[in-house]
Amino acid sequence: MKLFRLSIYCFLALLNLSLFAQKKSILAKSKTKELAIDGKIEEDEWLENTETASNFIMFEPDNGKAISENKKTEVKVLYDNEAIYISALLYDDEPDKIQRELTERDVFGVADHFAVFINGFNDGQQDYRFYVSSTGVQMDCLATEEIEDFTWDAIWQSSVKITHFGWSVEMKIPYAAIRFPKSQKQSWGINFMREIKRNAQKFTWNHIDTRIGAVLTQSGTLEGIENINPPTRLFLIPYTSAYYQKDxxxxxxxxxxGLDIKYGINDAFTLDAILIPDxxxxxxxxxxxxxxxxEQKLDENRPFFTEGTNLFNIGNIFYSRRIGGTPIISKSTLEESLVNNEQITNYPSTVDLINAIKISGRTKKGLGIGFLNAITEKTFATIKNTNDNSSRTEVIEPLTNYNILVLDQRFRQNSSVSFINTNTSRNGNFRDANVSGLVFDLNTKGNTYNLSGDFKYSSINDTESYDGFKSFITFAKTSGKYRYLFNGKYTSKNFDSNDLGILFYTNYYSGFVNASYRILNPTKLFNTLKIEQEVNLDVDNSTNRIQNTSWIQTIITATTLKLFYFQLGINVLPFETYDFYEPRQTGRFLYIPRRFSVYLEMESNxxxxxxxxxxxxxxxxxxxxxxxxxxxxxxxxxxxxxxxxxxxxxxxxxxxxxxxxxxxxxxxxxxxxxxxxxxxxxxxxxxxxxxxxxxxxxxxxxxxxxxxxxxxxxxxxxxxxxxxxxxxxxxxxxxxxxxxxxxxxxxxxxxxxxxxxxxxxxxxxxxxxxxxxxxxxxxxxxxxxxxxxxxxxxxxxxxxxxxx
Structure with missing residues (x-):
């Protein structure tokens, strides 16, 4: 009898797990009347729509647990030729405890949130994510498995209302804010997320199993959008600014x-241009x-180079601060060329950008195409002769043209192969550069294992021309409690991507191993816990000496049940290494003794x-x-x-x-x-x-x-x-x-x-x-x-x- 009951329990558990694993589907209903996006959800269009997304499941911390009845969430979807419309009723048995911090756009703060994740191509590769807080603050991003890019901003409407039963949300997301194929019948990937901040809980409509490393492939589907005729996507953003500066x-x-222009070339591709940047x-x-x-690596804060640039970041050979950055002829180099009685009286620290355009999008068959072009102006330094007070100018940066081309083919909803090329052309007898890369990221059907790598080739045309290459390959187990990763890398001496990228270390080969253990559900002590062990070994190509960039590291990361966060890192290098960069002369190196380090990061609730x-x-x-x-x-x-x-x-x-x-x-x-x-x-x-x-x-x-x-x-x-x-x-x-x-x-x-x-x-x-x-x-x-x-x-x- 006990064996029979145990078999029944196992069967029910497996059935419950299989139901969670199935992709849910919701049908969007066509809208015929105007809707007021006010968060009230009172119009007949909503009330007559019986297709509801409900039965949310916890994403974290207790993955797989069904949402309680007193926190139930109900979502409906409408559409017309202009946009899709989303309503959500978010029940809460303690409405007075809903966290409601006001913040600026794209800052989450201490507040509850509701979100919709949309993938118009349903390929499991990239989401358009739209969040709204319980105070009505909008957040939006482009999301891949690696990163959520909140520098991307879309134009959409939302409104919220605190009610006696919890709170409610209305959203209007124009088709111009997302990308999808031109088809009579649309089938999109979609998921809804709810965050209850006071409990540090997140729930999703379609279950996201944390035993699987990939999140984007675990969305549900949105059906029912048919025969839409989206309007022309042409947006003009004129601006004016006034400055008063005094020292x-x-x-x-x-x-x-000036003027920013966004034009939808077709349903999938967009042209962005800036004229007279500010x-x-x-x-x-x-x-x-x-x-x-x-050099110091600087963050990019200019909107044109942060918004929607995920395609251009593939392969990690694009550093946008090169465009309009410091002149190619440094101040110290210029000083060395001065003759007696000369001094620099004006040296611009940056180069002005004349204009820039970018085109990006993805075809119905999953081919992403990105092109970026920027032109910076000719820049001069002023040099004064102290004997006769005469002045002359010296070119420190010629007229320069920057180009980036990316082709990214996605397939099987979780894999991609990409080609990227960056080119820097300077007018006159100045350095030119070209870098190309082939990048692949392959995952098994169940997102259990990953094989990724690249091959990059650089060609520099300067007073002395030279070529170089760089390559890596990685194999990883990406699911379950126990995961591991093996990585091998080789960089030749002359590989140089610094004209439009940023690269510090060259002329080495390396091996890297990572093994980790994590809990997938809370325990009596922890909400989350991950333990990692890493070993990295970098070896100089010319001398076979171990570089100081090697390490052996243990990292423990956890969140307690009371939402106290900590991370402990222990790093040890039990053998002597060498620094091949600090001497600032090719072929020289500095001895580095053995070392040990430890850090402890702690954050309160x-x-x-x-x-x-x-x-x-x-x-x-x-x-x-x-x-x-x-x-x-x-x-x-x-x-x-x-x-x-x-x-x-x-x-x-x-x-x-x-x-x-x-x-x-x-x-x-x-x-x-x-x-x-x-x-x-x-x-x-x-x-x-x-x-x-x-x-x-x-x-x-x-x-x-x-x-x-x-x-x-x-x-x-x-x-x-x-x-x-x-x-x-x-x-x-x-x-x-x-x-x-x-x-x-x-x-x-x-x-x-x-x-x-x-x-x-x-x-x-x-x-x-x-x-x-x-x-x-x-x-x-x-x-x-x-x-x-x-x-x-x-x-x-x-x-x-x-x-x-």
Whole structure:
């Protein structure tokens, strides 16, 4: 009898699992009357539509658990020639406990959320995701298995209503916001998601099994959309902006105007163009004291280069900050070419962008095509002769054309093969570059195993032309509690993608192994838990010496039942390695002793009004008194659903650090030095409503490097004392940035923004260890103040056509 009951239980469990595994389907009903997108869901169109998506299933933390009756969720879908319409009733037995923080667009905050994930090609490769919070704030993104890109913004409508039973949502998503094939009958991938913030729970309509690594392939289907005739997709976004800039020496007023164009070439492809670009209100860059042999990698904040660029990021050979970045002839290189009595009086730090266009989309058969072109203007530095006060100009960046072409073929809903080419052409006798890559990502039918890799080839035409290549291959188990990954990589000495990409390490081969264990459902202690073990070994091609970029690492990540998050990382390198980049000379290397490091990242429950983050870390070398430590910490307090302030401090100290300082006739000079860095950030937000926000962002950064002893680098990578070198190579760096802004989305896609910004930067060879004096120094330096106002207005061609 016991055996019989056990068999029945097993059968029911398997039946329940198989039901979860089936793809759900919902039928969209044709709409004939106007709908008011007000969140009330009172129109007959909704009430007469009996096709309902319900029976949501928990995605996290307790994956597979059915939603309770007192939290039931009911979703309906309508459509017409212009858009699809979605209504959702989100029941909650404690409506007064629904989290409702107001934020600016694309910021989730502490609030409940409802979302729809749409894949017009139903190929399991990319979702268009539309979120709305319980306060009506919109968030949207393009999602792949690797990333959710919230820099992408679409034009759509939504409204929410808090009710006696919970809350309700209405959405209108125009066809212009998504991509789908031109067919008489549409069949889309679709899923609905609900987040209950106070419980840290997410539910989806179609079950997403976390035992399977792929999420996008586990959507349901939307049927019923037939014989639609979408309107012309032509959007014009004219803008105008005014700037007043003042520093200690001059003042300047600037008025700008321009136009962004978005045109739907057909149902699947879109042309984006910017004429007379204006990026004056983008977020400031976090300047640092950079002692590394590599340039500082900067975040991209310009909307044109962040929105909908997922195709161009395939293969990781596109770094958009190259376009309109620093000139190709550096200031130090230009200084070396100066003759006696000459000095540089004007050196532009960036190059102006003339215009840019991009075309992207995907055919019905899954072929994604992307093309991007940008042109930057010829840029000059001014050089003055101090003897006769005459001036001359020198080209530091010629007229330059940047091109990117991407072809991405998707198949079987979970695999792809891609080709990408980047080309940089500079006018005149300047460096040109071309890089091509073939990338593949193959998954088994059940998304259990993955095989991926690439082959990239670069060709540089300069005073000395050269070619190079780079390749990797990865095999991974991507499902279940236990997962693993094996990776092999080879990069030739002359591979160079830095004209339109960013690459630091070349001339090496490597092997990487990762093994992990994770819980798929909560336990008595943890909501989530993952344990990873990694081993990475990088070996120089020329010498077969192990590089310092190798590691053996253990990572434990967990969230407790009370939503306390922590991550522990232990990194050890039990053998000697070599740095082939710090000497800044080809063929030379620096010996690095054995080392050990550990960090612990902790975050309190984000639902609380007062939250706190702290991450201490320490690194110790097998060398007398050579170590470093760092602590990142900061509180954030939510005074109300509208107002919050956050502060964090990031302090680090390196004792007896070894680093390059110079090269002279005696060879390569290194120094033993102490480095201290302090960064303080203050952020604030006051949301007047879900369309108006006031933001504060202030950053003070101070770092110094104090050299104690100098050494010569020997051919074997070791150092010998240099008692004759006495040049002052100390560095003391201060930076201040302050942004105070007001933003009003007064209509869909239309924004008025007002920004006050001031910033200052100061660098000397004189070390000042007193914090107060450093702050005074940066505020007494040449402070730049900018007041700007910008207006962008979204014009839909169809609306204009109707009016006229």
């Amino acid at each position: 200690n020496f001059s003042a300047d007023k600037t008025l700008k105007a 990026f004056g209100q983008t977020k400031f860059d976090n300047a640092i004291l950079n002692l590394e042999p590599f 984000k639902n609380n009004n007062l939250t706190f983050d702290i991450t201490p870390s320490i690194e110790k070398f097998d060398e007398n008194k050579r170590f470093s430590y760092r602590i990142y910490a900061g509180p954030k307090y939510r005074f109300s659903d509208k107002f919050s302030l956050g502060f964090y401090t990031d302090y680090s100290k390196n004792s007896n650090n070894i680093g390059w300082v110079d090269s002279d006739n005696s060879g390569i000079i290194f120094a033993k030095r102490n480095i201290e860095t302090l960064q303080n950030n203050l952020t604030g937000k006051y949301s007047i409503n879900n369309k108006m926000t006031i933001n504060l962002n202030a950053r003070y950064y101070w770092s110094y490097s104090s050299n104690k002893n100098f050494y010569n680098l020997e051919d074997n990578g070791r150092l010998t004392a240099n008692n004759s070198y006495n040049t002052n190579k100390n560095r003391n760096f201060n930076s201040w940035n302050f942004d105070f802004s007001y933003s009003w989305w007064f209509a869909p896609g239309s924004q008025l923004s007002l920004l006050y910004r001031n910033y200052s930067q100061e660098e000397t060879n004189s070390i000042q260890r007193n914090l107060k004096q450093n702050i005074n120094s940066v505020f007494n330096a040449n402070m730049t103040n900018i007041l700007s106002i910008s207006l962008r207005y979204f014009i839909d061609y169809n609306s204009v056509k109707t009016k006229f």
